[in-house]
Amino acid sequence: MKKSSTRIDMTAMCDVSFLLLTFFVLTSTAKTPEVHPVDLPVSTKETKIPSDDILSITVGQENVYIGIAGKEDRKDILTRMGQEYKIEFTEAEKNAFAGLENFGADIREMKTLLAKSPGDRMQEEFHKGIPYKDSLNNQLSSWVRNARESSWQRKESFLKVAIKGDANEQFGTIKEIMNILQEQRQNRFYLVTGLRSDDF
DSSP states (O other): OOOOOOOOOOHHHHHHHHHHHHHHHHHOOOOOOOSSOOOOOEESOOOOOOSSSEEEEEEETTEEEEEESOHHHHHHHHHHHHHHTTOOOOHHHHHHHHTOSEEOOOGGGHHHHHHSOHHHHTOGGGOOOOOOSOTTSOHHHHHHHHHHHHHHHHHOOOOEEEEEEOTTSOHHHHHHHHHHHHHTTOOOOEEOOEEOOTTO
């Protein structure tokens, strides 16, 4: 009796594997690097936060960092901030700012930050936090106001705001951020949390 061959052609299996791998790589979204990552408090509620027309305020170690969705939005808001603080930004600086997903620098130090190489701009040493405690230099309030005006005047849409606070942050700091938003009649905002695991 002749022995039959046990050879299996794996070509089709390899094709399917690579097609699946390609699909998942192309459809996944990469996590944007943050200048100051925070440990989020946990929650049982799962609500999807919108990805466009949103201003995210990250709070950690009593410092505040801002993230603005949309490159053109970032450029317009920087132009408005420059007009308010009498700082003229070049087109190259606006394009460099458009590449920053989030930041935490004083507007008066922004030109210095934007002059750095793209790899250096995200280093935490250049992001000491946006001033918000001083009533004479409340830049957080200015960023929020200019972002809201930009969103309404350019797109006729209401800007959404998300607060992402560190789990160990003092409540007083978060409350101060909320007060700044409420002074501008921004009474609706998302509080970003991590999803609690089942074995919590």
